[in-house]
Amino acid sequence: MQSTTTRAAGACNDFDFMLGRWHSRQRRLRARLQGCTDWEVFDAQTQAQRLPGGLVHFDTLVAETRRPGWVGMTLRCFHPATGRWSIHWLTNDGTGLDADSGRLAPPVVGGFHGDEGLFEGEDLLDGRPIRVRFTWRRQGPDRARWEQAFSADGGRSWELNWTMDFERLADQAVVLPLPPIEPQVLELRRYTLYPGQRETLVDLFDTHFVEPQEAQGMVVMGQFRDLDAPDRFVWLRGFADMATRAAALAGFYDGPVWQQHRQAANATMVDSDDVLLLRPAWPGAGLPLAGLRRAAGAVRMAPPQPVHIRLYPLRAPASAELLALCRAASQPPLEVGSGALTGWYVTEPAANNFPRLPVRQDLQVLVRVSSGPAAAGTGPLDALLAPWSAAPPLQHRLMPTARSALGHAPAGGCGPGV
Structure with missing residues (x-):
């Protein structure tokens, strides 16, 4: 409660x-x-x-x-x-x-x-x-x-x-554009929460933590409820590069907003250290953010679209052969306005340059993030990637919160735009 x-x-x-x-x-x-x-x-x-x-x-x-x-x-x-x-x-x-x-x-x-x-x-x-x-x-x-x-x-x-x-x-839809950042570094953050605390964290996050982070030079790409785990909160944030990441995180976590609300946020969490540091798997493989919009207030942007994250643990860092196979198996690029988005990511090889926030450095992964029609079945892809996989793939089915950018129709789609 x-x-x-x-x-x-x-x-x-x-x-x-x-x-x-x-x-x-x-x-x-x-x-x-x-x-x-x-x-x-x-x-x-x-x-x-x-x-x-x-x-x-x-x-x-x-x-x-x-x-x-x-x-x-x-x-x-x-x-x-x-x-x-x-x-x-x-x-x-x-x-x-x-x-x-x-x-x-x-x-x-x-x-x-x-x-x-x-x-x-x-x-x-x-x-x-x-x-x-x-x-x-x-x-x-x-x-x-x-x-x-x-x-x-x-x-x-x-x-x-x-x-x-x-x-x-028609000209008054209360939505905001994302910062003009093309993330070359991505954090996939998966939190385990105390029972019944997810809505508390969602309210805190959507109300207080989006704009203050972006004011420091990062982009909050999406925040989600895991449909298969009622006590899991998943979110994505991106940075232009590793140097920007260190400066932006220091600015936010040393700043007044986090200092004011960190006790309430931390009180919801059993574990916040399950974090993967990623980069686009090849040039242009990252999620296309241009045209995405975020609700300005706590308003449900309709219709929401589930976001799917498919995580493949690898035996070794992703090879050129593996990535060429992924590119060939991927759907042709889709227009942003269709509401269908896909991004491919691999483990960022650089060391964590903000040690106050741990990241998992024991795992090499290939990650597919998709929404809309692009989130269709991955069975044939799983079979193709099996020779490189260290374990069965892990799937997250995610429902965007009201203020998530990913998972809501972009400008020009079926949802509200500007």
């Missing part, structure tokens, strides 16, 4: 999926808690932003076809100690403010469990006390639904009275 502190750290990004501009279809009862069945339907535009400091989200709702000049406003405030949100609704005609005191009306309070958020609070309707419920449903990166319901009997029964179905405007 997640600790309160760790849950709070991830929950501050709960509403990042709303950042940007949206169109919504609105359905609103003309009268509330009166047995009314007459719905008004109209369109609206929303723009959402996160205010400096990261603990407040603010958006505006404009519905010119319904009421020209009217503006609805939502103020969402995050409490870092509890991981809960307080949501205030205001309008430019005075709703949401007490006329005598000038104070904000009481908020609805709550949080998300998975992709559904539930928020409740007390209010007045025509002078009588009621209970108010907001429900948010995240429906991928470009759609969302909000519902409002009132209860006049303390929550025993509810009347749904307002719905908003949101669709992100």
Whole structure:
């Protein structure tokens, strides 16, 4: 189970999926808690932003076809100690403010469990006390639904009275490009975690550890849940060369972000030393990263594609004959926009130049990383490589996290782009 502190750290990004501009279809009862069945339907535009400091989200709702000049406003405030949100609704005609005191009306309070958020609070309707419920449903990166319901009997029964179905405007997909790095050195990192701790580490990683690493000169290529091992977390990061690796790792692990969160991250891990240092098996064999995009916030980029890592332990360092066989057996290069990617890697012969982070130097390997159609069966390839293999191949079937670059459709594919 997640600790309160760790849950709070991830929950501050709960509403990042709303950042940007949206169109919504609105359905609103003309009268509330009166047995009314007459719905008004109209369109609206929303723009959402996160205010400096990261603990407040603010958006505006404009519905010119319904009421020209009217503006609805939502103020969402995050409490870092509890991981809960307080949501205030205001309008430019005075709703949401007490006329005598000038104070904000009481908020609805709550949080998300998975992709559904539930928020409740007390209010007045025509002078009588009621209970108010907001429900948010995240429906991928470009759609969302909000519902409002009132209860006049303390929550025993509810009347749904307002719905908003949101669709992100086409030019507002909240995705970011990867750093312009063509990795010539790759770390394949496989962590064994304490039971039940993987989601804690995923939240920490996606929230705190991606951009600060890349700011030091590396690229976080992908982070994954192992589909066959519930307590395994796998990720890949790349570097331009070995010298860049040493400097980038020192910058991150001596920096403020890791110092702040390392205790929480390390507390999830039984073992973090199963690390392979790799390089592309031949010029151009590495995964093509150009065109890949990463979600800017904790939003599920749909549809995710499993990533497959096939690891071949070798009797000796990969020979030219072996690599020529791999090249001949590989599929022809596929366009990035198809969502199909394949990369081939072998053990990096240089010594580990950042000894604070151990790597396995007892193993020579050939590694195939693939996603999309390129991840198809490898039986014939296994047979071809058998003479060079020291042990049966090891397969990882991986599901990308929300902010993984690998495993989500690149720009130009079927997923969101820019």
